[in-house]
Amino acid sequence: MTKKILVLPGDGIGKEVMKPTISILSFLIEKYNLDYVISEMNVGGAAFDECGSPIPNDVLEEAKVSDAILFGAVGGEKWDNLTWELRPENALLTLRKELNLFANLRPAFLFNDLSNASPLKKEIINDLDILIVRELTGGIYFGEPRGLVEDKDPNYAFNTMIYDENEIKRIAKIAFESAQKRNGKLCSVDKANVLEVSKFWRSVITEMSHNYPDVELTHQLADNAAMQLVLDPNQFDVIVSSNLFGDILSDIAGTLTGSIGMLPSASLDNSFKGMYEPCHGSAPDIAGYDVANPIAMISSLSMALKFSLDEQEISSKIDTAIATFIQKGFRTKDITTDNNFIKTSEVADKIIDLIDYE
Numbered sequence: 263m264t265k266k267i268l269v270l271p272g273d274g275i276g277k278e279v280m281k282p283t284i285s286i287l288s289f290l291i292e293k294y295n296l297d298y299v300i301s302e303m304n305v306g307g308a309a310f311d312e313c314g315s316p317i318p319n320d321v322l323e324e325a326k327v328s329d330a331i332l333f334g335a336v337g338g339e340k341w342d343n344l345t346w347e348l349r350p351e352n353a354l355l356t357l358r359k360e361l362n363l364f365a366n367l368r369p370a371f372l373f374n375d376l377s378n379a380s381p382l383k384k385e386i387i388n389d390l391d392i393l394i395v396r397e398l399t400g401g402i403y404f405g406e407p408r409g410l411v412e413d414k415d416p417n418y419a420f421n422t423m424i425y426d427e428n429e430i431k432r433i434a435k436i437a438f439e440s441a442q443k444r445n446g447k448l449c450s451v452d453k454a455n456v457l458e459v460s461k462f463w464r465s466v467i468t469e470m471s472h473n474y475p476d477v478e479l480t481h482q483l484a485d486n487a488a489m490q491l492v493l494d495p496n497q498f499d500v501i502v503s504s505n506l507f508g509d510i511l512s513d514i515a516g517t518l519t520g521s522i523g524m525l526p527s528a529s530l531d532n533s534f535k536g537m538y539e540p541c542h543g544s545a546p547d548i549a550g551y552d553v554a555n556p557i558a559m560i561s562s563l564s565m566a567l568k569f570s571l572d573e574q575e576i577s578s579k580i581d582t583a584i585a586t587f588i589q590k591g592f593r594t595k596d597i598t599t600d601n602n603f604i605k606t607s608e609v610a611d612k613i614i615d616l617i618d619y620e
């Protein structure tokens with residue numbers, strides 16, 4: 263059956279990293295005779311400029327009927343003063359919520375050849391391979407009531423951190439199963455020493471752990487987990503946490519590898535339809551210079567093939583080609599150590615040659 267892929271390059275370097283990714287996808291479609299239709303639409307600031315909304319209805323409708331969405335990055339100074347509804351970032355949250363993309367997988371792994379790009383010492387960081395499983399459609403990001411009260415003295419603002427049992431169970435299931443496929447360790451992160459919602463989160467996950475005797479479950483408080491990620495990141499295999507804590511921890515974990523330009527992510531619904539995006543943002547400061555690292559986006563395509571398009575072998579071929587690309591010494595500007603680097607627009611041909619050669 264024909265599969266639908268929606269391409270949303272977005273703003274800034276989102277557009278630049280999407281181009282080589284689509285070249286690689288087109289090559290794979292041809293080489294492996296894949297039955298895919300690809301449509302491309304504007305989102306974020308680009309969509310706001312075009313039609314006054316960061317996430318126009320036709321984009322949302324197309325997203326709902328697609329098997330996989332490739333999302334570049336959104337945002338930029340030009341749109342910073344808009345109200346929240348009109349801001350480019352709102353496109354992301356709307357897509358996550360409307361498509362029920364509750365499971366956000368954020369792998370942070372280090373190519374040992376790049377360990378000198380990490381701010382941490384080699385002995386601490388070598389072989390880093392962590393998967394952060396972040397809850398993405400609940401918690402304080404979406405909890406009601408929320409608001410700003412401006413007619414009181416003093417005025418105030420508030421949000422609600424709320425999780426029901428089912429929301430915790432479905433994200434925990436993904437996390438336990440991921441740990442089973444990896445090294446069998448799961449660390450759940452919360453603030454159970456302070457928050458009721460976290461105490462509840464902890465009790466639900468502990469209860470579930472009886473169904474996964476092959477997974478070693480531990481719990482850490484979010485502040486300690488942030489410190490442990492920097493002190494001894496290799497103690498972690500899979501980390502599961504709420505929307506807010508997962509947001510913070512995944513930036514820390516990504517930064518450890520020294521190259522956020524290398525890290526992909528997947529956001530999945532119950533049936534493994536998903537949206538795939540690099541962990542980096544739209545980086546307006548370097549947009550337009552052909553220097554962005556497209557590996558995170560290309561690696562996100564690999565995750566799309568693996569999780570939503572059922573093409574594990576082709577996905578592995580991309581991963582192997584990326585690893586060989588690094589081993590052979592190809593470097594984009596963000597990860598070069600000697601000022602020699604290849605441009606964004608030169609990466610696709612290299613990766614395609616490496617896939618073809620395998």
Ligand code: IPM
Binds near residue numbers: 351354355509
């Ligand atoms: C992320 C980002 C988003 C988030 C922003 C852009 C809304 O930081 O995907 O991690 O907070 O989820």
Ligand code: MG
Binds near residue numbers: 509510513
């Ligand atoms: Mg974030």
